[in-house]
Amino acid sequence: MKYVFVTGGVVSGLGKGVVTASIAKLFQFRKLNVDVIKMDPYLNVDPGTLNPIEHGEVYVCEDVWEFEPALGYRFRIAEVDQDFGTYERFLDKNMHPSNNITSGQVYLSVILKERIGEYLGKTIQVIPHITSEIKKRIRAVAQRSKPDVLLIEVGGTVGDIEAMPFLEAIRQLRLEEGIGNTALVHVTLIPFLETIGQFKTKPTQHSVKVLQSSGLQPDIIIGRTKSELTQDVREKIGLFCNVPVEAVISDPDLDVIYKLPLHFESQGLGDHLCRILQLDVRCNENALIEWQEIVNLYTSIRGEVTVLMPGKYTLIHDSYISINMALDHAGAFNRVKVRRIYLDTELYDKDSKKFYELLESADGILLTPGFGSRGVEGMVETARYALKNDKPFLGICFGCQLLFIAFAREVLRLKEASSTEIDPETQHPVVDLLPEQRVEKFLGGTMRIGSHPVRVLKDTILYNIYGSEIIHERFRHRYHINPKYVKLAEQNGLKASATDLGGEVVNAIEVVDKTWIIGVQFHPEFKSRPHKPSPIYYSFVRELVKRKSIEDSRR
Numbered sequence: 001m002k003y004v005f006v007t008g009g010v011v012s013g014l015g016k017g018v019v020t021a022s023i024a025k026l027f028q029f030r031k032l033n034v035d036v037i038k039m040d041p042y043l044n045v046d047p048g049t050l051n052p053i054e055h056g057e058v059y060v061c062e063d064v065w066e067f068e069p070a071l072g073y074r075f076r077i078a079e080v081d082q083d084f085g086t087y088e089r090f091l092d093k094n095m096h097p098s099n100n101i102t103s104g105q106v107y108l109s110v111i112l113k114e115r116i117g118e119y120l121g122k123t124i125q126v127i128p129h130i131t132s133e134i135k136k137r138i139r140a141v142a143q144r145s146k147p148d149v150l151l152i153e154v155g156g157t158v159g160d161i162e163a164m165p166f167l168e169a170i171r172q173l174r175l176e177e178g179i180g181n182t183a184l185v186h187v188t189l190i191p192f193l194e195t196i197g198q199f200k201t202k203p204t205q206h207s208v209k210v211l212q213s214s215g216l217q218p219d220i221i222i223g224r225t226k227s228e229l230t231q232d233v234r235e236k237i238g239l240f241c242n243v244p245v246e247a248v249i250s251d252p253d254l255d256v257i258y259k260l261p262l263h264f265e266s267q268g269l270g271d272h273l274c275r276i277l278q279l280d281v282r283c284n285e286n287a288l289i290e291w292q293e294i295v296n297l298y299t300s301i302r303g304e305v306t307v308l309m310p311g312k313y314t315l316i317h318d319s320y321i322s323i324n325m326a327l328d329h330a331g332a333f334n335r336v337k338v339r340r341i342y343l344d345t346e347l348y349d350k351d352s353k354k355f356y357e358l359l360e361s362a363d364g365i366l367l368t369p370g371f372g373s374r375g376v377e378g379m380v381e382t383a384r385y386a387l388k389n390d391k392p393f394l395g396i397c398f399g400c401q402l403l404f405i406a407f408a409r410e411v412l413r414l415k416e417a418s419s420t421e422i423d424p425e426t427q428h429p430v431v432d433l434l435p436e437q438r439v440e441k442f443l444g445g446t447m448r449i450g451s452h453p454v455r456v457l458k459d460t461i462l463y464n465i466y467g468s469e470i471i472h473e474r475f476r477h478r479y480h481i482n483p484k485y486v487k488l489a490e491q492n493g494l495k496a497s498a499t500d501l502g503g504e505v506v507n508a509i510e511v512v513d514k515t516w517i518i519g520v521q522f523h524p525e526f527k528s529r530p531h532k533p534s535p536i537y538y539s540f541v542r543e544l545v546k547r548k549s550i551e552d553s554r555r
């Protein structure tokens with residue numbers, strides 16, 4: 001088994017996840033099995049309790065992992081770093097939650113094991129105990145999935161204090177695995193100074209020095225740049241960073257991210273890595289063509305539709321990255337670009353004129369997932385607007401719950417209707433805690449998470465979309481549509497179009513006399529792939545295209 005480590009330098013947010021996924025793709029082009037680990041230096045056990053504004057979206061895996069840090073202690077983990085979405089989309093492979101190794105998990109294991117008495121008589125230290133735990137976790141993934149190549153991306157930037165034990169663990173692992181079995185890729189920023197018209201390599205030189213001072217010599221430098229690196233710059237980086245010039249690779253801005261593996265391949269990165277790893281394999285032309293065909297879908301776009309995305313985490317667009325990608329996939333298969341307008345719903349209270357202008361301007365509304373009460377009235381209002389104006393509407397998770405609240409207020413005339421998450425004392429708790437959640441005392445890893453089977457009811461729009469009675473989708477929620485209100489809603493024009501297998505938890509709703517107003521309790525975006533769009537996103541975008549062409553032909 002071969003290991004490829006990926007570190008980042010100079011600044012965060014370089015798109016290291018896309019680079020890692022693209023490198024993994026190069027091995028898939030060679031018909032090798034790959035798996036990817038992400039090591040996150042923060043002390044949270046998993047990102048589930050993080051606000052998406054901190055680290056981007058919380059991604060949800062298919063499987064739930066029973067994490068046992070020490071004998072007798074168990075935690076459920078399915079919530080992982082957003083990079084896992086990138087890995088799944090590029091590699092078309094479901095990732096296991098144990099592939100996300102956080103400092104929180106590592107320290108928790110070591111400290112609990114100390115309490116149990118596993119290290120009796122010893123002083124517990126970062127080296128060797130923390131580093132050994134990190135290596136153990138990496139090898140456990142290798143053991144479980146037995147890939148030909150295991151890629152390991154280190155979160156953050158070299159030089160961060162929290163990341164040091166991870167870098168030390170990598171140094172030890174490289175030594176233990178021996179020459180020809182590991183490679184180290186360093187991704188850095190190479191700024192272009194407009195005023196003097198030059199690429200600047202100094203930040204890269206400094207970050208490679210930091211790596212070297214941890215005993216790590218990179219084999220490959222990937223330069224994140226505005227445009228293609230020139231030969232002289234590559235030579236300079238090679239010389240100062242101690243790598244051959246063919247190991248300095250350009251990672252310029254691209255219009256379609258799925259082009260990156262092809263861009264790397266054309267620079268010889270795949271073959272170069274295989275030489276370092278002593279892998280005697282050739283690139284498979286068919287695999288390359290297959291990927292090129294996927295890329296072509298994204299470059300042959302004809303029209304445009306706009307989707308308004310009301311929400312509360314609109315400050316950074318990565319908060320909704322899987323939704324953005326699912327819309328792109330659905331757009332490509334409908335041959336349109338989906339332009340997204342993020343709407344911070346606190347605008348509803350601040351500037352309602354602008355708020356309604358935005359609602360009107362969009363072709364459709366996608367009400368986003370979320371938690372808590374900030375900005376929530378504006379979110380409900382977007383659903384009410386869709387109901388009143390028969391605007392295509394897709395509510396995801398919280399967005400589905402808020403659609404139900406809007407329906408209860410608008411159609412059932414329950415003016416006080418709310419969710420107990422928003423207003424614990426509400427007269428009409430039309431959205432309430434899931435029964436099994438009442439006993440939960442803590443907030444980490446205790447939601448209903450991971451993939452669950454869903455029963456889709458016949459004679460619904462949803463059934464037409466999925467064409468199947470049993471589907472599997474991923475969930476992440478604590479609250480649900482209160483079954484006590486479903487009958488009344490169904491007598492007044494709403495349909496519960498999907499439930500769990502027991503029929504107790506409503507998993508989707510649609511509004512009967514409206515064209516396309518749907519809410520889903522699950523997150524279909526997590527399963528959307530560049531070559532296989534999520535059926536519901538596809539149908540949503542198709543509806544927008546259809547309406548737009550009708551409108552255009554009327555003009």
Ligand code: GLN
Pocket residue numbers: 368369370371372396397398399421476477478479480
């Ligand atoms: N806050 C809601 C719940 O816990 C919705 C969660 C979400 O949108 N992922 O049920």
